[in-house]
Amino acid sequence: MHPLLTQACTDTLKMVGWSTAVTVAAGLPLGVLLVLTDRGGLLRNLAVNRALGFVVNLGRSLPFVILMIALLSFTRAVVGTTIGWQAAVVPLSVGAIPFFARLVETSLREVDGGLVEAVQSMGGSTWTVVRKVLLPESLPSLIAGATTTVVALIGYSAMAGVVGGGGLGDLALRYGYQRFETGFMWVIVAVLAVLVTLVQLAGDLAARTAARRGGRGPLPRLRLLRPAPPAAPTSP
Amino acid sequence: MDTPVITTTDLRKVYRSRDREVTALDGVDLTVREGEVYGVVGRSGAGKSTLIRCVNLLERPTSGTVEVDGRDLTALAGRSDRAPAALRAARAGIGMVFQHFNLLSSRTVQDNVELPLEILGVPRRERARKAAELLDLVGLSDKARTYPAQLSGGQKQRVGIARALAGEPKVLLSDEATSALDPETTRSVLQLLRDLNRQLGLTVLLITHEMDVVKAVCDSAALMKGGRVVESGTVAELLATPGSELADELFPVGGQASGPDRTVVDLTFHGESATRPVISQLARTYNVDVSILGAAMETYDGRQIGRMRIELPGRFEDNVVPIGFLREQGLQVDVAEAGIADVGIAAPEPARTRAVAK
Numbered sequence: 280m281h282p283l284l285t286q287a288c289t290d291t292l293k294m295v296g297w298s299t300a301v302t303v304a305a306g307l308p309l310g311v312l313l314v315l316t317d318r319g320g321l322l323r324n325l326a327v328n329r330a331l332g333f334v335v336n337l338g339r340s341l342p343f344v345i346l347m348i349a350l351l352s353f354t355r356a357v358v359g360t361t362i363g364w365q366a367a368v369v370p371l372s373v374g375a376i377p378f379f380a381r382l383v384e385t386s387l388r389e390v391d392g393g394l395v396e397a398v399q400s401m402g403g404s405t406w407t408v409v410r411k412v413l414l415p416e417s418l419p420s421l422i423a424g425a426t427t428t429v430v431a432l433i434g435y436s437a438m439a440g441v442v443g444g445g446g447l448g449d450l451a452l453r454y455g456y457q458r459f460e461t462g463f464m465w466v467i468v469a470v471l472a473v474l475v476t477l478v479q480l481a482g483d484l485a486a487r488t489a490a491r492r493g494g495r496g497p498l499p500r501l502r503l504l505r506p507a508p509p510a511a512p513t514s515p
Numbered sequence: 516m517d518t519p520v521i522t523t524t525d526l527r528k529v530y531r532s533r534d535r536e537v538t539a540l541d542g543v544d545l546t547v548r549e550g551e552v553y554g555v556v557g558r559s560g561a562g563k564s565t566l567i568r569c570v571n572l573l574e575r576p577t578s579g580t581v582e583v584d585g586r587d588l589t590a591l592a593g594r595s596d597r598a599p600a601a602l603r604a605a606r607a608g609i610g611m612v613f614q615h616f617n618l619l620s621s622r623t624v625q626d627n628v629e630l631p632l633e634i635l636g637v638p639r640r641e642r643a644r645k646a647a648e649l650l651d652l653v654g655l656s657d658k659a660r661t662y663p664a665q666l667s668g669g670q671k672q673r674v675g676i677a678r679a680l681a682g683e684p685k686v687l688l689s690d691e692a693t694s695a696l697d698p699e700t701t702r703s704v705l706q707l708l709r710d711l712n713r714q715l716g717l718t719v720l721l722i723t724h725e726m727d728v729v730k731a732v733c734d735s736a737a738l739m740k741g742g743r744v745v746e747s748g749t750v751a752e753l754l755a756t757p758g759s760e761l762a763d764e765l766f767p768v769g770g771q772a773s774g775p776d777r778t779v780v781d782l783t784f785h786g787e788s789a790t791r792p793v794i795s796q797l798a799r800t801y802n803v804d805v806s807i808l809g810a811a812m813e814t815y816d817g818r819q820i821g822r823m824r825i826e827l828p829g830r831f832e833d834n835v836v837p838i839g840f841l842r843e844q845g846l847q848v849d850v851a852e853a854g855i856a857d858v859g860i861a862a863p864e865p866a867r868t869r870a871v872a873k
Contacts, residue, residue: 393615393617396573396617397611397617399606400609400688401630401631402603402605402606402682405597411633411634412619415619416620416621492662
């Protein structure tokens with residue numbers, strides 16, 4: 280394989296791998312908090328919920344290129360440099376955390392509120408509910424969300440060239456597009472397509488395995504919110 | 516049998532939404548004694564679901580107190596929205612089964628039963644032993660390794676019951692546990708609850724909209740309407756209460772007088788009298804032809820309990836003596852209003868007046 284291509288592949292994998300790890304580590308708790316603090320959640324706290332929601336929306340609305348430049352000084356503070364794949368991991372993670380947090384939130388909301396109640400009736404704490412109900416029950420959906428996030432990260436990583444992060448996208452842009460080496464560009468695009476396909480296949484397989492373990496279909500269940508009391512109509 | 520295990524005092528629950536208030540519980544006083552199966556019936560919206568959820572504080576009552584096994588749970592709950600450790604510990608001693616089973620689909624049957632034990636911090640080996648024992652008790656030992664999705668509704672509810680019993684609770688709450696099951700399965704699940712009640716001395720509070728459930732397993736029952744308990748008592752007490760709606764629902768007697776000059780009498784059997792062949796004694800002693808218009812009898816603990824509507828030839832005045840005999844036998848006797856058949860209208864259920872005869 281072309282040495283440039285090998286290098287770019289390694290860079291992409293490193294960037295995407297590290298930023299996925301950081302995104303999951305931060306996005307998962309953030310998503311859980313978004314659900315727990317919401318109306319009807321176990322840690323109901325609308326002020327915190329609104330604040331988190333605002334930060335998440337802000338993060339999701341900034342174009343990635345702008346985010347990358349805006350975060351330069353933050354990046355330097357975190358990884359000690361503003362160039363190279365390490366520098367790209369910071370904005371990639373910051374960009375993907377809100378995205379993944381929303382996906383986590385959606386997944387957790389699909390867990391049946393009755394299960395939460397069952398664990399509460401056994402004397403389970405909020406932490407028990409999260410650990411024994413919310414996360415395991417939504418695992419297939421969480422895996423699917425993580426897969427979507429990884430694919431999005433591969434896309435974002437193309438812009439890492441702005442901070443000298445390298446990677447496949449950057450290579451396609453500079454060598455293929457800007458130097459009119461169309462053939463080379465298409466090769467890189469093909470490699471990217473294979474990479475994305477592999478990630479998607481692996482993710483689907485993992486999600487399906489997790490779902491099959493419980494003998495259930497991939498279809499989500501209902502509400503995390505406490506079921507509305509039968510006598511009381513919910514707000515109009 | 517007489518110590519109260521669950522006591523609610525003036526329990527109120529008001530749901531507030533933006534522009535209106537809905538009172539789900541309007542001052543409910545309920546006493547469930549140790550070792551009994553207590554059924555709360557009512558239509559949907561009567562507040563029974565809210566009531567049972569208030570018993571373990573899944574729903575926080577607006578005012579009033581809930582005591583379970585001598586502990587005031589409402590005091591343990593405090594003011595905060597969240598459940599403090601003391602309340603959680605108390606909940607662990609109250610089992611609960613649900614209409615939709617609420618089993619974790621990501622866990623095997625055995626792991627579902629072990630869940631309450633995990634929460635209690637029981638070591639792994641001990642958990643497995645206990646789960647095996649419970650699954651044996653509910654007749655599902657062979658399903659330990661399967662997932663809930665592979666079970667039938669009745670099996671799922673049995674797992675739910677095994678899980679509810681894992682923490683060795685004194686009290687079991689059943690929230691419409693059989694409402695999602697077919698009649699056959701309902702019967703077997705109710706039988707299981709009855710057996711557990713007998714074998715383990717488990718106190719059961721169940722809510723249901725099916726009168727048959729009360730008939731099948733309950734020692735006592737309460738009827739809820741509009742957030743209030745309008746009738747309550749043991750089945751025998753309810754039967755002995757004239758005009759009791761619950762007794763009417765539990766033991767409906769139909770049948771119209773077959774013609775004029777007939778006396779229609781409703782007999783209520785409970786207690787000692789139910790073991791004697793009263794009707795045939797009546798026929799022999801007074802040489803009257805008794806026709807049975809309708810009857811609803813159940814056997815509780817080898818004793819018959821229920822009601823029967825019989826018809827005696829002649830007007831009420833002619834039957835004073837036989838009716839007196841029936842009363843002497845310890846039966847409760849209500850005489851349906853005489854002369855309805857004369858009027859010629861197809862009268863519905865005749866209004867009953869209690870016999871003053873002696």
